[in-house]
Amino acid sequence: MTSNAGDKGLLIVLSGPSGVGKGTVCSMLRKLAPELVYSVSATTRSPRAGETEGDNYFFTSKDKFRSMIEKDELLEWAEYVGNYYGTPRSFVRDTINAGKDIILEIEVQGAMKVKQKFPEGVFIFLMPPSLDELKNRIETRGTETDESIRNRLSVAVDEIRLLEHYDYAVVNDQVETACSRIRSIITAEHCKRERIMPYVNSWMEEVR
Template sequence: MNRGLLIVLSGPSGVGKGTVCAALRRKLPELTYSVSATTRSPRAGEIDGVNYFFKTREQFKDMIERDALLEHAEYVGNYYGTPRDFVEKTLSEGKDIILEIEVQGAVKVREKFPEGVLVFLLPPSLQQLKDRLTGRGTETQATIDHRLSVAVEEMNLLEHYDYAVVNDEIDAACRRIESIMIAEHCKRERFLHELFVELEGLREKQNIPER
């Protein structure tokens, strides 16, 4: 059984990460969603291990000290992070797992988990990104301008990613990501170890001398 893939999907605010991730999960129900750990309290209807792994601050700090997180950050007084054990267990079962995360967090994942496949979701243009942020109608112009400025800085980190996908249309973006997953599963490196083990076993069984 081949090891699963860790797909890390990220991009600037307003690019549609959550929408694309949700659509991809509907299209690929076997794709596991990476559940984050957090120190915030559960909201109504949230289930531990499904929506989040709910931790105390002491438990979360212990995870940091044990290097049990692929990445973590503090936001509005609470910690959030990606548990390494959950990701490793899922991958070892041969299941693909997707992690939807901010750009800075994705770069941290690359440092600790180099075999992860990083996909950067791009807007068709900066003007369209601005239009999407403005269309929300929930933020001031100053906040929108700040988010655009941050988006430009985040796009400069594109060099840390393996792939870039333009989110011009949700279904099309999903198809591109699915194609990336298929291609990654076909990489020769994923077969070399298993093939080597099988060949060694056959050689020992039939007493075939090494070259």
């Protein structure tokens, strides 16, 4: 044990309400934290120009995808405009077993499904900095009526209520600061007592 890394990697699930900036934070993380592996989704849609297998997506037939569903080989999946999208369990498992941390950026419904299948993941909820900021973002979207704005605000706050199922909340006030908090959370998770305790127990045995 020369580091606090432990043997196994962690699954980090980064989620949060729509519009909070998950994608922006994740893009910045890719630059700042190249040691993290980024989860790759399986999809049944066709590759677009420039997309490569295993990099952007795992491109899969519908039959294959349905068979993955049946065999419980996906941590979550959803259908969107006639195509399937999902998170292959094997990619997550192999990365973790190789001792690397893997990050999965996903909307709140998907994150809750992942939690059911992989409760040992570290669930991080990206938060807007304030209720006013949330209101601002919703109001400046367009020419909506007061009632529609109120409805959309209510939906957003309901989404934020899902925070109760997460381990951590990270305020996205500044992208770099949010990334730095996420990296601190990953470091702290590697320092958790239960990850180090097996080493200590092996020391005890060796000394006796």
